[in-house]
Amino acid sequence: MKSMHTANHETTRAALGLAVADPFFAEGLFDALPDVVFFVKDGEGRYVVVNQTLVQRCGQRHKSALIGRTPAEVFAHPFGQTYYAQDLLVLAGDNDIEDQLELHLYPNRDPGWCLTRKAALRDAQGRIVGLTGISRDLAMADKKNPAYRKVAAAVTVIHEQYGQPLQLAELARIANMSIAQIERYFLRIFHLTPRQMIIQTRVDAASRMLNGDASVAEIAQACGYGDHSAFTRQFKATTGLTPSQYRQIAAGRSGD
Incomplete structure (x- = not known):
């Protein structure tokens, strides 16, 4: 049985969700993170929301170059096909992806290590309607840690x-x-x-x-x-x- 605190929290969360005009409000926040790629895709794996870091990693200037397209149409072969196949597995409900270690080759062909997460987006009935994800550049080691x-x-x-x-x-x-x-x-x-x-x-x-x-x-x-x-x-x-x-x-x- 849910506690009163949990029930109140869920009610407040639901009310705030309905009150927010733009469900993709986080886009602007992720634009400010140069070491994090952020995206939201629809049920066909097409970009709906992207941050500026992803645009730059794709060698583009404007977000419009990515919106409405799949990774297979944005990234060079065979990278785009691989990313798209990964998306389709998430959209099929097979599994979300948690901290997948990946080596990416950027447009200038420099390699970069990232940790990628992708999660399915579901509607009120639990049906998968899209996916969202981030890809974080691996940070420098914390050499100040005592261990x-x-x-x-x-x-x-x-x-x-x-x-x-x-x-x-x-x-x-x-x-x-x-x-x-x-x-x-x-x-x-x-x-x-x-x-x-x-x-x-x-x-x-x-x-x-x-x-x-x-x-x-x-x-x-x-x-x-x-x-x-x-x-x-x-x-x-x-x-x-x-x-x-x-x-x-x-x-x-x-x-x-």
């Missing part, structure tokens, strides 16, 4: 031994922490879980190696993936591209 040096020791191991099996228990031992502590401090200091940092480090290394002549299987092995297919799945989940597709785009980038 930074301990956690940094584990990070050094990740950076130096990413090609080896890395166990959370061993990283916790190196940092002289419990598993719960190291997970908590990783999030506070680096805004990533230990697992996400391992993925980031391995994908960073793999993307550099893809500029060379090593085969995808050799790169997978060097980056700690004994299974070639597991490496390809992880790489595509993080970058939106298969290793071979990334290699082709990287070759074009180096030739500019």
